[in-house]
Amino acid sequence: MSTAIGNTIVSLPDQSTARLPKRHYINNEYGLLSWLLTEDHKRIALLYLFSVTFFFFIGGAFAGLIRLELLTPQPDLVAADTYNKFFTMHGLIMIFLFLVPSIPGVLGNFLIPLMIGAKDLAFPKLNLLSWYVYMAGGTLTLAALVLGGVDTGWTFTTPLSTHYLNTHVITAAMAIFITGFSSILTGINFIVTIHRMRCPGMTWFRMPLFLWSHYAASLLMVLGTPVLATTLVLVALERLFGIGIFDPAKGGDPLLFQHLFWFYSHPAVYIMILPGMGVVSEVISTFSRKRIFGYTAVAFSSVAIALFGFFVWEHHMFIMGVSSYSALVFSLLTMLVAVPSAIKIFNWAFTLQKGSITFETPMLYCFGFMGLFTIGGLTGVFLGSLGMDIHLTETYFVVAHFHFVMVGGGLMAFLAGIHFWWPKMTGRMYPETISKLAAVTTFIGFNLTFLPQFVLGYLGLPRRYAAYPPEFQVLNVLSTAGATVLGFGYMLPLLYLAWSLKYGAIAGSNPWQATGLEWQIASPPPTENFTEIPIMDHEVYDYEWLANKTKKEVTTVG
Amino acid sequence: MTDQATHAHLDNPEHAQHRIVTPLQYFFVYIIMLALTGLTCAAAFVDLKWANAVVAVGIACTQATIGALFFMHAAFQSRLIKLTIGAGVFMFLVMVTMTMSDYMSRSWGMW
Amino acid sequence: MDSALATTDPADLHAGQEHGHVSLPQHRHHFETVEQQREAGSFGMWLFLLTEIMFFGGMFLAYLLYRNWYYPAFVVASNQLSVRIGTINTMVLITSGFCMAVGVWAAEMRRRSLLVAMLVTTTLLGVLFLSLKYGEYHEKYELHHIPGNNFNISMFTNPAGYGIKEAPLPPDMAQKTQVFFFLYFAMTGMHALHMIIGLGILCWLISRARRGDFSAGYVAPVENFALYWHFIDVVWLFLYPLLYLINRHPMH
Ligand code: HEM
Ligand SMILES: [Cu+2]
Numbered sequence: 001m002s003t004a005i006g007n008t009i010v011s012l013p014d015q016s017t018a019r020l021p022k023r024h025y026i027n028n029e030y031g032l033l034s035w036l037l038t039e040d041h042k043r044i045a046l047l048y049l050f051s052v053t054f055f056f057f058i059g060g061a062f063a064g065l066i067r068l069e070l071l072t073p074q075p076d077l078v079a080a081d082t083y084n085k086f087f088t089m090h091g092l093i094m095i096f097l098f099l100v101p102s103i104p105g106v107l108g109n110f111l112i113p114l115m116i117g118a119k120d121l122a123f124p125k126l127n128l129l130s131w132y133v134y135m136a137g138g139t140l141t142l143a144a145l146v147l148g149g150v151d152t153g154w155t156f157t158t159p160l161s162t163h164y165l166n167t168h169v170i171t172a173a174m175a176i177f178i179t180g181f182s183s184i185l186t187g188i189n190f191i192v193t194i195h196r197m198r199c200p201g202m203t204w205f206r207m208p209l210f211l212w213s214h215y216a217a218s219l220l221m222v223l224g225t226p227v228l229a230t231t232l233v234l235v236a237l238e239r240l241f242g243i244g245i246f247d248p249a250k251g252g253d254p255l256l257f258q259h260l261f262w263f264y265s266h267p268a269v270y271i272m273i274l275p276g277m278g279v280v281s282e283v284i285s286t287f288s289r290k291r292i293f294g295y296t297a298v299a300f301s302s303v304a305i306a307l308f309g310f311f312v313w314e315h316h317m318f319i320m321g322v323s324s325y326s327a328l329v330f331s332l333l334t335m336l337v338a339v340p341s342a343i344k345i346f347n348w349a350f351t352l353q354k355g356s357i358t359f360e361t362p363m364l365y366c367f368g369f370m371g372l373f374t375i376g377g378l379t380g381v382f383l384g385s386l387g388m389d390i391h392l393t394e395t396y397f398v399v400a401h402f403h404f405v406m407v408g409g410g411l412m413a414f415l416a417g418i419h420f421w422w423p424k425m426t427g428r429m430y431p432e433t434i435s436k437l438a439a440v441t442t443f444i445g446f447n448l449t450f451l452p453q454f455v456l457g458y459l460g461l462p463r464r465y466a467a468y469p470p471e472f473q474v475l476n477v478l479s480t481a482g483a484t485v486l487g488f489g490y491m492l493p494l495l496y497l498a499w500s501l502k503y504g505a506i507a508g509s510n511p512w513q514a515t516g517l518e519w520q521i522a523s524p525p526p527t528e529n530f531t532e533i534p535i536m537d538h539e540v541y542d543y544e545w546l547a548n549k550t551k552k553e554v555t556t557v558g
Numbered sequence: 559m560t561d562q563a564t565h566a567h568l569d570n571p572e573h574a575q576h577r578i579v580t581p582l583q584y585f586f587v588y589i590i591m592l593a594l595t596g597l598t599c600a601a602a603f604v605d606l607k608w609a610n611a612v613v614a615v616g617i618a619c620t621q622a623t624i625g626a627l628f629f630m631h632a633a634f635q636s637r638l639i640k641l642t643i644g645a646g647v648f649m650f651l652v653m654v655t656m657t658m659s660d661y662m663s664r665s666w667g668m669w
Numbered sequence: 670m671d672s673a674l675a676t677t678d679p680a681d682l683h684a685g686q687e688h689g690h691v692s693l694p695q696h697r698h699h700f701e702t703v704e705q706q707r708e709a710g711s712f713g714m715w716l717f718l719l720t721e722i723m724f725f726g727g728m729f730l731a732y733l734l735y736r737n738w739y740y741p742a743f744v745v746a747s748n749q750l751s752v753r754i755g756t757i758n759t760m761v762l763i764t765s766g767f768c769m770a771v772g773v774w775a776a777e778m779r780r781r782s783l784l785v786a787m788l789v790t791t792t793l794l795g796v797l798f799l800s801l802k803y804g805e806y807h808e809k810y811e812l813h814h815i816p817g818n819n820f821n822i823s824m825f826t827n828p829a830g831y832g833i834k835e836a837p838l839p840p841d842m843a844q845k846t847q848v849f850f851f852l853y854f855a856m857t858g859m860h861a862l863h864m865i866i867g868l869g870i871l872c873w874l875i876s877r878a879r880r881g882d883f884s885a886g887y888v889a890p891v892e893n894f895a896l897y898w899h900f901i902d903v904v905w906l907f908l909y910p911l912l913y914l915i916n917r918h919p920m921h
Contacts, residue, residue, distance in 0.1 A: 230727030
């Protein structure tokens with residue numbers, strides 16, 4: 001059957017006879033309550049999928065409004081303080097309600113038990129709870145929005161947030177505080193699961209790299225998030241009672257806020273990117289039909305990122321009056337943290353080398369990831385260089401930097417993963433041509449949006465203003481045009497993925513000929529995942545093992 | 559369970575044989591904890607100059623360690639659990655030392 | 670070997686004879702053995718305590734910084750706390766920790782009434798701690814030592830007027846006592862909040878223990894709760910010297 005598709009590895013079953021499995025996790029039980037009270041990690045993953053998509057489009061709407069406002073140099077669409085609320089909401093939603101929970105919540109939840117050959121995560125109830133906590137945080141964020149918004153920026157900077165604003169800072173801070181607990185619970189669950197629930201034969205070095213990167217991200221969630229929680233509590237108390245912990249007039253120190261906030265928020269950027277790196281490893285290996293080059297190095301680089309990620313936070317504070325000696329140290333350490341990321345990029349590139357590469361949609365997204373994340377990471381090194389940062393900080397250069405890593409990296413990886421595992425999650429294929437079109441559209445739209453911002457920032461345009469000098473208009477118009485294309489690129493998957501639920505080709509258990517355990521069971525998987533606990537008797541990414549297995553299957557069946 | 563499996567359990571760093579501590583043992587720990595509390599309180603009333611703080615924190619750390627090891631059974635846990643505790647303490651120390659490194663190299667003592 | 674590893678039939682798991690374990694109704698399907706479940710539970714609990722270390726850690730960091738900056742204010746303000754109540758409370762907490770530990774032992778030994786008795790004692794000691802704490806808070810309220818707009822520094826600028834043997838602080842340093850009191854309330858308040866949550870769980874555990882839920886070999890909830898309770902004690906063991914005992918010997 002694979003010939004029907006052309007130059008790909010896709011091997012779909014004969015569509016005229018193919019059937020979805022009679023009983024699987026989706027049709028196992030019916031009714032809203034069976035979803036809202038489910039303890040099945042796969043169903044919880046779908047709950048997350050709906051909710052993060054919802055929040056993504058709300059955050060996206062704000063991005064659209066921001067770009068629309070920036071079409072002209074004057075603040076003419078909205079007043080400056082409304083604009084501030086727009087970018088604050090955009091940042092809060094995209095970071096805490098989309099990027100942090102997206103890949104772990106959806107793909108991690110769905111795949112971690114499948115990949116290690118377990119029936120569920122270690123704590124199914126906690127898993128459901130984490131979704132509810134997430135929804136509570138999300139609802140409260142929306143409440144802050146509906147009640148009139150916040151305009152602190154996603155960073156809650158003091159004393160701005162504690163003394164100078166009368167918007168809904170406390171509501172928003174509590175919303176993020178609550179959302180944080182959701183990621184703590186997810187992190188605990190993942191760590192325990194990966195330690196305790198691996199099937200026989202699944203040693204640490206036989207785990208797919210997806211698991212290593214989720215493990216590392218979970219460590220960050222568990223160790224970092226509580227510090228954010230403390231910080232937000234202190235901000236709320238300061239605002240409520242004027243207690244002065246961050247208020248210089250009363251002897252407090254705003255820099256202490258910055259230290260605490262970035263102690264979480266720098267690791268948080270790795271919470272957002274590490275799971276994405278895991279997706280990329282799986283996809284690249286599958287579509288170049290090779291074991292990931294330097295498996296051990298890639299695995300340990302995830303842990304190294306998690307560790308080094310805690311040693312660099314001061315690079316967000318270089319111009320805030322920190323000591324120049326410690327800034328120097330943090331600048332050096334920042335250079336170091338780029339090394340494990342680079343190791344990954346190089347190893348993926350070497351995996352591609354001499355592989356039999358095919359260009360399915362997930363692979364296109366991954367190419368996007370590799371290119372854009374590399375640019376994002378390298379500009380991160382520019383920003384980490386003390387002297388350079390003094391010129392670039394608080395400009396659009398920073399905005400472009402983190403959008404390259406978070407959108408070009410994190411979001412691309414999320415879409416790659418959704419496409420890659422869509423057949424497993426739903427049992428059906430997405431339409432190939434239009435999804436390739438979507439991948440290319442997002443790539444073009446993305447570059448058009450954010451490359452001009454590097455130039456703008458380099459020329460000195462500060463971020464977070466509704467107005468700008470007229471000579472910057474051309475680049476801003478380009479950026480807004482790109483955002484339109486990008487928005488279109490994100491709408492497409494929403495449409496055709498929904499379409500495919502009914503009309504997509506039946507995928508069969510292993511359409512990509514991938515080696516992971518999740519691909520050796522039916523799609524969609526049965527509720528209990530494995531009818532028989534699997535035994536991992538081969539190395540990970542072993543395509544020969546798969547070929548032998550498939551051959552044997554044919555002989556026994558035929 | 560087969561012999562082989564039991565044996566595999568023994569060198570598994572993520573696993574520890576379950577151990578039950580008797581009330582008498584708990585009682586010893588309890589007495590030591592009380593004694594240390596008295597000690598730390600008494601030490602605070604003696605002028606030890608800069609060492610007062612060191613003694614106070616030192617005794618608190620000792621108490622915390624004893625509490626974790628025996629009341630919380632950390633002493634009888636797998637290496638994995640011990641590593642987990644270590645990771646928490648380590649990360650806390652990273653946060654403190656790295657932050658203080660900034661404050662201390664910036665006009666320390668001149669406020 | 671095969672049968673031990675590839676067990677899948679749920680009925681098999683329930684029976685559990687193959688693993689040489691008691692069959693427990695609390696055993697959940699996705700765990701292969703009861704032991705795996707127990708170890709997963711306690712590992713999860715330890716990871717949760719890890720987040721608690723970091724949660725309190727942020728405040729300890731703030732304490733360390735401001736104590737160094739405003740040492741004179743910290744000393745004087747700390748001396749206004751009652752060492753007696755602080756010490757008694759420390760002992761109360763240690764005792765409650767001891768009872769909790771014996772409670773775990775009682776659960777392991779399947780002694781239902783001892784377990785209930787120990788849990789009840791733990792709860793009562795917890796309540797005692799909180800009442801003493803409430804008394805302390807109340808006193809600070811009356812003295813206007815709660816940070817905020819009503820905070821009053823006159824006791825620190827003019828200690829003699831209050832009959833306190835303490836060198837007066839210059840007004841700007843006296844202001845900084847507010848930082849101390851804020852940290853005092855934030856840290857002990859967070860600690861108290863944890864205790865209140867703990868007391869809630871204790872009540873639930875007591876009712877389950879009386880039903881005999883933990884008298885048949887299934888002790889995980891008691892064991893894991895004990896970890897939480899001991900952890901709160903440990904936090905207090907740091908709060909006590911850091912807040913109450915900064916510098917108790919007479920100033921020169
Ligand atoms: C690869 C190594 C990386 C380096 C060396 C690096 C370096 C930096 C530096 C120095 C800044 C501060 C710029 C300034 O405010 O002046 C910064 C900002 C930022 N970076 Fe990165 N970065 C890296 C990767 C990432 C990744 C992977 C992400 C997210 C997935 C990310 C997200 C951000 C965000 C969100 C900000 C801006 C925060 C704000 O002020 O709003 N970075 N980065
Ligand atoms: Cu950073």
